[in-house]
Amino acid sequence: MDASAPPAKIIAEAADWLVKIQEHPLTENEQNQLQQWRAQSANHQRAWQAAQQLNQSFGHVPEKLGLSVLSRKQAQRRNLIKAISALLVIPTGSWLVYQHSSLLFWVADYHTATGEIREVILADGSKLILNTRSAVNVFFDENQRLIELLEGEIHITTASDTLARQLFVKTEHGQVHALGTEFTVRLSSEYSQVAVQQDAVEIHTITTNKVQRITAGQQSRFSKANIEPVAVSQPTTATAWTRQQLIIDNQPLADVIAELARYRKGWLRCDPAIGKLRLSGVFQLTDTDIALSNIAHTLPVSVVYRSAYWVTVTSNK
Amino acid sequence: MSPPPVETIYKEHHNWLRGWLYQKVGCDQRAADLAQDTFVRLLQVQYKQTDFTPEQPRAYLRTVANGLVIDYFRRRSLENAYQDAVAHMPELTMISEEERLLIWQTLDQLDALLNRLSKRVRTIFLLSQLEGLTYQQIADQQGVSLRTVKRDMQQAYVHCLTLLW
Numbered sequence: 001m002d003a004s005a006p007p008a009k010i011i012a013e014a015a016d017w018l019v020k021i022q023e024h025p026l027t028e029n030e031q032n033q034l035q036q037w038r039a040q041s042a043n044h045q046r047a048w049q050a051a052q053q054l055n056q057s058f059g060h061v062p063e064k065l066g067l068s069v070l071s072r073k074q075a076q077r078r079n080l081i082k083a084i085s086a087l088l089v090i091p092t093g094s095w096l097v098y099q100h101s102s103l104l105f106w107v108a109d110y111h112t113a114t115g116e117i118r119e120v121i122l123a124d125g126s127k128l129i130l131n132t133r134s135a136v137n138v139f140f141d142e143n144q145r146l147i148e149l150l151e152g153e154i155h156i157t158t159a160s161d162t163l164a165r166q167l168f169v170k171t172e173h174g175q176v177h178a179l180g181t182e183f184t185v186r187l188s189s190e191y192s193q194v195a196v197q198q199d200a201v202e203i204h205t206i207t208t209n210k211v212q213r214i215t216a217g218q219q220s221r222f223s224k225a226n227i228e229p230v231a232v233s234q235p236t237t238a239t240a241w242t243r244q245q246l247i248i249d250n251q252p253l254a255d256v257i258a259e260l261a262r263y264r265k266g267w268l269r270c271d272p273a274i275g276k277l278r279l280s281g282v283f284q285l286t287d288t289d290i291a292l293s294n295i296a297h298t299l300p301v302s303v304v305y306r307s308a309y310w311v312t313v314t315s316n317k
Numbered sequence: 318m319s320p321p322p323v324e325t326i327y328k329e330h331h332n333w334l335r336g337w338l339y340q341k342v343g344c345d346q347r348a349a350d351l352a353q354d355t356f357v358r359l360l361q362v363q364y365k366q367t368d369f370t371p372e373q374p375r376a377y378l379r380t381v382a383n384g385l386v387i388d389y390f391r392r393r394s395l396e397n398a399y400q401d402a403v404a405h406m407p408e409l410t411m412i413s414e415e416e417r418l419l420i421w422q423t424l425d426q427l428d429a430l431l432n433r434l435s436k437r438v439r440t441i442f443l444l445s446q447l448e449g450l451t452y453q454q455i456a457d458q459q460g461v462s463l464r465t466v467k468r469d470m471q472q473a474y475v476h477c478l479t480l481l482w
Contacts, residue, residue, distance in 0.1 A: 006482035011475055011479055011482070012475055014478055015474035018474045019474065022445055024462070047478060050477075050478045050481035051474075054430075054477050054481060057423050060423040061427065062406075062409070064406065065402050065403070065406060065447075066424065066427070067443055067444075069399050069402050069428075069430055069450060070424065070439075070447075071439065072394070072395075073396040086447075254449055265408045268410065270449070272449050307413060311417060
């Protein structure tokens, strides 16, 4: 037998451990078991080194870049191969479809840069606040007031309209019908989220036309087909960003870091090993470096700056 | 009989290999480079196993060259995806050349690692590794069972660890 061939059994066991670690933080008992497993032989050690090398590699890649590049579509791979074979210039069109929001973003009526929070008064007197990295189109005609959210998050305080036109916020997942009101809408790739601070709104999903009424102090998420059950939403927490604040109440560190990352240029990554640590506090969005340093004082974590634009939060053990 | 040295194999096979590669990549310069790389691989194997000689040089060279062609196209496709992605992420232009090189090399390594995985396994693995989604979130998002997610994760880890061995 080739002495350097990877031993299938050990590799499978190492993979089982990795699956488990990714699922939940290991208990002390499990950690001891893992130690024992690793100490069994040089090959066990070697398999674990390979596992660490793999983890490190993923740690070096910014998430957004890694996801779009490494999960590029098979069709795109094949087309590119064809194009290269024929020595043609690579068409960028296919990519623009894939990343359509980027182009829409720059031609939108109003948009904000990373870290920017901007207030706009619309023609009817309604107040629109755009959170970081957000973009909207505004269509007003004699029948309706339509705000199309292309990216990011907005806060709306509606003004009573002299023409009594209905106000809608449209996302790729559906429409939010304002019933005289104050609310926020946030767009993610899989769903839109609505939180209401005053009065009520009605959600209409785009493909199934399901309807759900959300009232003050409530929130819900909806996809193109479904509306999630209504949950509680503290108005001060949901609108904290309009006052340049982030209010955290016993949330996993991974979520907090992901929130802060929205306001930073470059990328900010949280080591999954500490992602489940819980945290509470009020952070200023005007300076996320200070927020990070506060977190490092509260939890057993370190903030590692490779550069101002490349920051990782890791365990300080 | 001592095995034919690489020089002999080179003289005998270089021309058709280069022509064969040209058919695949459609660029003479690229075909010449890949032909060189193919012989370098053979040298590397002989360096490790001094008595190694391919019994059927033609088939052997074609297999090695084919692997290099696949890798070449994979990297070209990766390069294009990378350039496009970077063009849409202005923040990436602000980091240093070294950091970008490190990212590029890591992406290349990961891409080669994940290349043979099926689309579903690859997607599930990336959602877990890069996006940090929980298995349940991945199952919901991808419309598969929790068991499938765990099985795919296990498969991806086995695949990667085997290649990294």
